[in-house]
Amino acid sequence: MADCFVGEKEYFPNIEKIKYEGPKSDNPLAFKFYDPDKEVGEKKMKDHLRFAVAYWHSFCADGSDPFGSATFAHSWTVGAKTPMEAAQNKMDAAFEFFTKLGVGFYCFHDRDMAPEGDSPAESEKNLFALVAKAKKLQEATGVKLLWGTANLFSHPRFMNGAATNPEFGVVALAAAQVKAAIDATIELGGQGYTFWGGREGYMSLLNTDLKKEKDHLGRFLVMARDYARKQGFKGVFYIEPKPMEPTKHQYDHDAETVIGFLRHHGLDKDFRLNIEANHAELAGHDFVHELETAAAAGLFGSVDANRGDPRNGWDTDQFPISHYETAMAMHAILKAGGFTNGGLNFDAKIRRNSVDPSDLFIAHIGGMDAFAAGLEIADRIIGDGKINAFVKQRYSTFDTGDGAKFGKGELTLEQLAKIGTDGGYGENGKNGKNRGIGITSGRQEHLENILNRYMLGLW
Ligand code: XUL
Ligand code: CO
Numbered sequence: 001m002a003d004c005f006v007g008e009k010e011y012f013p014n015i016e017k018i019k020y021e022g023p024k025s026d027n028p029l030a031f032k033f034y035d036p037d038k039e040v041g042e043k044k045m046k047d048h049l050r051f052a053v054a055y056w057h058s059f060c061a062d063g064s065d066p067f068g069s070a071t072f073a074h075s076w077t078v079g080a081k082t083p084m085e086a087a088q089n090k091m092d093a094a095f096e097f098f099t100k101l102g103v104g105f106y107c108f109h110d111r112d113m114a115p116e117g118d119s120p121a122e123s124e125k126n127l128f129a130l131v132a133k134a135k136k137l138q139e140a141t142g143v144k145l146l147w148g149t150a151n152l153f154s155h156p157r158f159m160n161g162a163a164t165n166p167e168f169g170v171v172a173l174a175a176a177q178v179k180a181a182i183d184a185t186i187e188l189g190g191q192g193y194t195f196w197g198g199r200e201g202y203m204s205l206l207n208t209d210l211k212k213e214k215d216h217l218g219r220f221l222v223m224a225r226d227y228a229r230k231q232g233f234k235g236v237f238y239i240e241p242k243p244m245e246p247t248k249h250q251y252d253h254d255a256e257t258v259i260g261f262l263r264h265h266g267l268d269k270d271f272r273l274n275i276e277a278n279h280a281e282l283a284g285h286d287f288v289h290e291l292e293t294a295a296a297a298g299l300f301g302s303v304d305a306n307r308g309d310p311r312n313g314w315d316t317d318q319f320p321i322s323h324y325e326t327a328m329a330m331h332a333i334l335k336a337g338g339f340t341n342g343g344l345n346f347d348a349k350i351r352r353n354s355v356d357p358s359d360l361f362i363a364h365i366g367g368m369d370a371f372a373a374g375l376e377i378a379d380r381i382i383g384d385g386k387i388n389a390f391v392k393q394r395y396s397t398f399d400t401g402d403g404a405k406f407g408k409g410e411l412t413l414e415q416l417a418k419i420g421t422d423g424g425y426g427e428n429g430k431n432g433k434n435r436g437i438g439i440t441s442g443r444q445e446h447l448e449n450i451l452n453r454y455m456l457g458l459w
Contacts, residue, residue: 011093034372050343052105063352083115105146148185153198163220164213196240201247218265238274254283272301278308295336302342326374
C-alpha cells in the first residue's frame with residue numbers, strides 16, 4: 001500500500017486502507033457504520049465526528065500494568081539503536097496508521113513524540129527535531145493536529161504536582177515544558193492545546209495548602225494563555241476534567257468545578273472543556289451529563305472518547321462500543337452546535353493481551369463505528385423532533401406572559417409570590433382534593449421507548 005505510508009518502512013504491512021463496507025460486512029477490518037463522506041444532516045460524517053488518534057495509547061503504551069511487564073513488542077521500537085531513532089520510527093508508524101485508518105487528526109503529549117533529554121534544552125531539541133518531521137508528514141498525508149499537550153505527570157519531579165507543586169523550581173520546569181509544547185503545537189498548526197491536570201491535586205490535606213495550589217494553577221494557566229496568544233495561537237485551550245487518579249483528589253474534578261474555576265480566573269473566553277467519557281464516570285456522572293453541563297455554560301469544546309467499566313473504579317480507557325452512550329453523547333454535541341475546533345479523540349487503549357498488530361485497527365474501527373451509529377441515532381432524534389418537542393412543550397409556560405417575564409428577570413420575588421397566591425394556580429390543589437398544577441407526567445418511560453426505536457432505525 002505505497003500510498004498509505006510515507007516513511008521508509010511499512011509498519012502494518014498486512015493491512016490496507018480501511019474501507020466502509022456497511023453493516024452486513026463481516027470483515028473485521030472494514031467500517032460497518034462509519035461512511036466518511038455520507039451526509040448526515042448538513043455535514044459529512046467525517047466533518048461531524050472529526051476523529052483523532054491518541055499518540056500515547058496507540059504508539060507509546062507497551063502493555064505493562066502494575067502487575068506485569070510489557071506485552072507489546074512494537075515493530076517501531078524493536079531494533080532501534082537510540083531513543084531518538086525509536087521516536088522517528090514511531091512517528092512513521094503513527095502516520096501510516098492514521099492514513100490507513102482514515103482519521104483526519106491526532107493528539108500528542110511532548111514526551112510521546114520525543115524522549116526527554118538530560119536537560120530542558122536537550123528535551124526541547126529532541127522535541128523540535130520530531131516536530132519538524134511531523135510537519136512534513138502532516139503535509140504529505142493531510143492529517144492535522146487536533147491538540148497538543150505537555151506530559152507534566154510521568155517524570156518523578158512531578159510527583160507532588162506541576163503548576164501546583166509546593167516547590168517553585170518544579171513550577172518553573174513545568175513552565176519550560178508547557179512553553180515548548182505550546183510552540184510545538186503552534187508550529188504544527190494545532191487547533192487546540194489541552195491541559196489535563198495529571199497530578200494537579202493532592203493525596204493528603206495534611207501536607208497541602210489547597211488555596212495556594214489552586215491560586216498557582218490559575219496563575220499558571222493565565223500565563224500559558226497569554227504566552228500562546230502573544231505567539232499567535234488562534235486555537236482553543238482545553239481543560240480536561242478528571243476527579244481522581246493519579247491523585248486522590250484532582251482540582252479539575254468535573255465539568256461544573258472547571259467552569260467555576262475558569263470563570264473565577266477570567267479564562268472562560270479562551271478555554272473550553274475537553275470531556276472524557278471515563279472521567280465523567282469516575283466523577284459519578286454520565287458522559288452526557290458532563291457534555292450537557294459544559295454546553296449549558298457555553299464551554300463545550302472537545303471529547304476524549306472512551307468508556308470505563310461500571311464495575312471498576314479506575315480509568316480503564318476502553319474503546320467506546322455502546323450505541324446508547326454514543327447516541328446520547330452525539331445528541332448533546334449536535335444540540336450544542338457540533339464541533340468547531342474540537343473533535344473525538346480516542347483516548348483509549350487496547351487491552352494488554354491484544355497483541356496482534358490488527359487489534360489496534362479493529363479497536364479504532366469499533367470506536368469509529370460506535371460514534372457513527374451514535375451520530376445517525378442522534379440525527380434521527382433531532383430530525384423526527386418528538387423528544388425535543390416534548391422538552392420544549394414541558395417548559396412552554398415560560399414562553400409567554402409572566403413566565404417569560406420571570407425568565408428575563410423582570411419580576412421581583414414579591415411580584416412572583418403575588419402571582420403564586422392570586423394567579424389562580426393553586427385553586428385546584430386545595431386540601432389535596434384535586435391534584436392540580438404541577439402534577440404533570442415527565443413521560444420518561446415513553447421517551448426511553450422512543451429512543452430505543454431510534455436506536456434500531458425503527459422511528
Ligand atoms: C488521563 C488522560 C490524558 C489526557 C491528556 O486520564 O485522559 O491522557 O487526555 O493528558
Ligand atoms: Co484524556
